[in-house]
Structures are given as structure tokens and as C-alpha cells.
Amino acid sequence: MTLTTDFCYAADGARLGYQRAGEGPPMLLIAGLAGEARFWGPVVDDLASRHSVIVFDQRGFGVSGTTDSVCTIDLLAADALAIMDAAGVEQAIVAGHSTGGAIAQTLALDYPSRVSQLVLSSTWAKADAYMRYLFALRSKVMRVGGKRLYADLTRVIGYPLAWLREQPERLALSDNDAGIEVDDRVFTRIEALLEFDRTAALATIRQPTLVLGARDDQIIPNYLHVELQEAIPGATARFCAEGGHFFPSIRPKTFIDPLRDWLEQQA
Template sequence: MTAHQSDLPAPAGFDVRTSDGAVLSAFVEGRGQPLLLVTGLGGGAAFWASIAETLARSFRVIRFDQRGIGASTRGSDACSIETLARDCLAVLNEAGIDRAVVLGHSTGGCIAQTLAHLAPERVGGLILSGSWLRPNHYMAGYFGARREIIGTNPEAYAATSVLCAYPPAWIEANWHVYEAALAAAPLTAVQQEVMRERIDALLAFDGRDQMAALTVPVLVLGARDDMIVPAFLQEEIVAALPGCAKTMLDTGGHLFPVSRPDAFTATVADWISRLA
């Protein structure tokens, strides 16, 4: 790590306006090589808050609420993985960053893959965390079921987001995370529609063709006990990218960046330092 945390300024917020009228709420903190953090299905910058605080000791960290999530407005474009990738470019442009390492978790990994395909000159390295390459039966079944229950029982939708995402013992020891998820359940029709279209986008993603042309360095991260994006899906990415780096944690569940923050941030920081 290159700087003591107390020497770093607080995160600075800025707004990003897209061509279709969305306004994205973004944050930048730290100093050094730029690192863009791209959230998964939930889409909120808050997912990265404590992780960004750690990584900001070594990097200039950028994160943002994706369109329709948190403080960001929806805009008029269809919500596809490509649209979300172009939003990442808009964030980098507004932040004045020509080239960044891009770290995407879960759906964020699909967005990151697409960003690297659309603008490879803007991506200095790609970290695919708990992500996948192509449509598969397992994820269609899991996310399809969640899509069906969001309108009839949003609290159950929120509960499954936690109960399937972490090791049971971790949830028991961090029960406030479960309670916070229930309190933030998507109760309004607008919130529910945003989540449905995001689920549709992730299920439609197929990165096989664009992965074949990928030229940037890649690190694949996963957890062997992930029940949302199982480890065999990370292994498919590795098989498609001979020579890429891979780290698989034994435990942590799908949201291992939260449940295993020390291992996660250390792995990320070490890999990026090796790029130099």
C-alpha cells in the first residue's frame, strides 16, 4: 500500500450525464492508477464502500450507481449489458480517465467484458469477479425464479439475495446484513421493473464471441462455495482465456468481496501491481 488512509481525502462525488438523459451518481477517491469498480445486479456504488476505502490507499478508485439505481436516474435507452458498459465509458470520460483497470463483480463482470470489447484502449486490465461467460441452465433457473417473485413478494426477493449470497455461518454472525436487505426491498413498481430489466439483461448476455478477441490482461476471481455463480462458470472463463490469472477462494459465497474483504483486496492489489 502506498499511502496511509488518514492522508487520503474523502470520496468526491460527481454526476455523469449520458446521451439518453440518464444522470449517474459517481464517486472517486484515492490516488494512483485508476481502478473502476462495476457492481453486479444490485447496481449500487455502496456495495464497494469499504472495499474502495481499502483500495484507495493504492489506487484512484471510481464507483457509481448504475442507471435507475440509488441516486442515478433511469434514462430512456433499453437496459442492456452494452448500455451499461457505455455508461462505464461515460463515467471514465467525466472523471478525465483515459485508461483504467476495470473490476466487475457478478453482472458487473459481464459489463466489464463488454466494455473491454467496445473500447479495449480504455482498459488496462480486467478483473472478472464471480462472473460468467455465457447463458446456462443454472443461472436461468435461479434468476428466473427471482424475477417471478419480485412483484408478488419483494421481501422474499430481498431475502434470497442474502441467503444465497453468503455462507450460512457468515450470515448468522452478520445478521444486520439480512435485516438491511429486507429494509431495502424493492417495494415500488418502478424499482421492481428496473430489477426485472436488469435480470433480463444479465440472462441475455453471451460473451463468447467478444471474449475470443480480448487482448487485455485478465484476472478471474471466484469462490468455490458460490451458489449463485458457481465455480464451474469461472472455470469456463479461464478455459476461454488460456494464460489468464485465476484465484479461487475456498469460502466466501457469491458476495466474497464483502465476506472475505482482506483476501479480496489483497488479491486485487497484488495483481494490479504486477501489471506495471
């Protein structure tokens, strides 16, 4: 499906690019740390067969610009609202993956009338010691080895072994001889996600909530998915056995099928 990019502006002037596909109840998909709409490519066509799906590049990534504003989860949530407003969407099913799940939680808590149902994929309520260690390690790898070595590490911890064996061409280290390139945008977003903590408010969420995840997730471990589900009243959990952190992009049916089944149960 070919998508056309439209643009709107955040409150601080950042130019934000978003795309829309399909017809039906609106569904806003919010990507993770990398912040790009293309993460959702493997699931958009299927979801757009029943929904008006909105995807977007978060500020500073893809076609979206940025400003000098300090990156916080609250700021990214406000950006998502600006996109909903520009698209003429009063209320949507909001699905967030990883960092996008933190943004989705913020929307549900601070702007409850804008969220009809909440879908939290491979995300957490509050960073624990493991998350802090892992993200400090990822930051250090980028500072020492640059973006390409960071990408190599993300690949080996983000994808399941079975999938990597199916994709042998991906098992090659990047050539870092060209020099180290560091992406400061990643550091600011890591700081924002590690500071995120809405655990005290999760019990007030009233939207029907689905928590998705993979049991072999090494970036946001499955026990954090479980803790999140248990903290939200009435939340439903669906965990696939294998898929790693990026299961929606490499095993799309493990994301689409439980989501569709759950939505049908809500109807």
C-alpha cells in the same frame, strides 16, 4: 474516507452519479445486479491507498437517474465510458462484479484502449440452465412476494452459511404484511444479463485478466468462473474457499489481497 459525488450525463440524457477516491493508476469498479456504488464500500479505502478508485451508481439506482432506453449490457457499458470521460480517465483497470463483470467484458472487447487490465469477479461468459432457472425463480419470488421477500432469498443464497451464523440478526424474515412492492428495474436488468453472451469473442481479449470468485458461490457457480477464465487467453484465476457470491463485501481481503498480488506481478 468521505467521498464527494459528481455527476455526468449518458448519451441518452440519463444523469449518472459517481465518486472518486485516492491517487494513482485509475481503477473503475462496477457493481452487480443491484447497481449501487455502496457495494464496494468495504474495499474502497484499501484500494484507494494505491489507486484513483472510481465507483458509481448505475442508471436507475442510488443517485443516478434513468430514461426510457431499454436496459442492455451495451448501454450500461456506454454509461461506464461516460463516467470515465467525465472523470478525465483515458484508461483504467476495470473490475466488475457479477453483472458488472459482463459490463467489464464489454468494455474490454468493444473499447480495448480504455481498459489496461481486466478483473472479473463472480461473473460468467454465458448464462447456463442453472442461472436461467435461478434468476427465473428470483424474478417469480419478487412478483409474488415483493422486494423484501426477494431480499430474503438473495440473502440466503448470496451469503455463506458461516457468515450468516456470525450475523444472526440477519436471519429474520422481512415483514411483508405492508403489501407487495415490485421493482421493475430488477426484471429489466435480469433480462439483460441473461441475454449477455460474448463467448465467441473472449479469445480476442488481450488485456491481462484476473478472474476472482468463491468456490461456494450459489448465484454464479464457481464452474462458470472457471469456464470464463479458460476462455480468455492467459487469464489468471484466484478462488477463495468461502465467501459466497458477495465475498468482496463480507470478506474484503479475499478480494483485495489476490487483486493486489496480481497487479504487483503485472508491474
